Amino acid sequence: MKSILSALSEQNRLHIVEILRNGPHTVGELVEKTGLRQPQVSKHLRVLSDAGIVHVQPIANRRVYHLHQEAFKELDDWLDSFRYLWEERFNQLDDYLLQLQSKEEKDH
Amino acid sequence: MKSILSALSEQNRLHIVEILRNGPHTVGELVEKTGLRQPQVSKHLRVLSDAGIVHVQPIANRRVYHLHQEAFKELDDWLDSFRYLWEERFNQLDDYLLQLQSKEEKDH
DNA sequence: CTAAAATATTCCTTGATAGGAATATTCCTT
């Protein structure tokens, strides 16, 4: 989880991921679309790959990169544990404040 | 989007967010549960707050922090744009490789 | 009004990381 998030936390990598959302791309195409230099693109792809966000398919002397669904599923599962936030109708905060207050009264 | 992701990309902040998933906490409680020192916790909370991930409710001389649903909704919306990855049955990669190959043949 | 508790901020130092430049590697073409 942490490696996925930190891989995505960099501007240019986020951009690359959003380009790949439109389908697989070779490194050269990514260089063109991002305006970055080739070595930096390769380096970012390495980080994304290590985080399991992209996969590579070698074809001749090119490398075709594409998104790997597992990483996004993982993110989605993690987000699931927060969905109660906008699905529950009662307010956790109010509850907590009341509880804090009653604790205070006990202290006196 | 980027600020949310980079806020969450730090280990201890991710931990704080997961503690807050169980409900609102004061700074002191977070210090205790994380084992971090108070100033660092305050600093992390600042980053989370700037990213819109947490909100604060002052009560006496304490501050009660809680998760702010909007940030998670935003993340969820962003993830939505990738859901096709595990919902589509055809394979983008295969399509792309075929396309690459036919382009190559034209070049000859 | 003063002291103490809870929290935030500032300053400093250090470690991680991104970009630049150069170079290595791999595969194709001839």
Add this chain to the structure above:
DNA sequence: AAGGAATATTCCTATCAAGGAATATTTTAG
């Protein structure tokens, strides 16, 4: 085999962010 194209890696430097220590701020208690 040699050269060139596509991509990856290495080394260096500069920037940024995290932790430590000290201090400031706010609020309550007495």
